[in-house]
Amino acid sequence: MLDLSEYKALIFDLDGTLVNSMPAHLEAWQHASQIHHFPFDKTWLGSKGGMPSRNIVKLINDRYELTLDPEQVSQTKAQHFATIRDHCELIPATAKLLCDYYNKKKIAIGTGSQRENALKLLQGKSIEHCFDVLISANDVSEHKPHPATFLAAAKALGVSPKQCVVFEDAELGFEAAHRAGMALIKVDKNGQLQSENA
Helix, strand or coil: CCCCCCCCEEEECCECCCECCHHHHHHHHHHHHHHHCCCCCHHHHHCCCCCCHHHHHHHHHHHHCCCCCHHHHHHHHHHHHHHHHHHCCECHHHHHHHHHHCCCCEEEEECCCCHHHHHHHHHHCCCHHHCCEEECHHHCCCCCCCCHHHHHHHHHHCCCHHHEEEEECCHHHHHHHHHHCCEEEEECCCCCEEEECC
16 A cells, blocks of 8 residues: 555546556557558557647657648547547556545646546546546646646645655656656556655
8 A cells, every 4th residue: 555645635647547548549549540641650659648649740740751730630539539438447556546535635637638538538437526636738838748737736736746746657747747846656557556756
């Protein structure tokens, strides 16, 4: 059992941390790659977890010397993801922590997803009421690995960064938590938790 007594606030990433949605996101990227004719590199795209889709399309353009429309491609990806997101399951270890600390500590979501998509994913799992604050890609101008998402969550919760612990599954999120000066608990590919000090 993790000892979180020293922290006033818990900040959860969403995709891959609370909900096992990364396989669905990758399926949606594969669908978008077929529609818009760009290479589908599962490992590379998986490493961009936590980054808004529009930003990923810009990286795809840079990587393959393409001129894809980020808005159009991300919309195609989002539309396909919407058809399969209900099949995504909660990750047991983080879902249990959420239940254990609900109404006991301040809790936020800090995600690179668009607000509408994040809300629908949370509502689909009936956990949207468990959070005091939701910081999405719409709420900050700089995204993970920039610390803005987590710092905005701390500010909205009314706590200092040092009073926060972040739960994250992706490298971009790990860096963002470190840069925010927050403690970090990593969620591995098997949904196991690994504590790490900021």
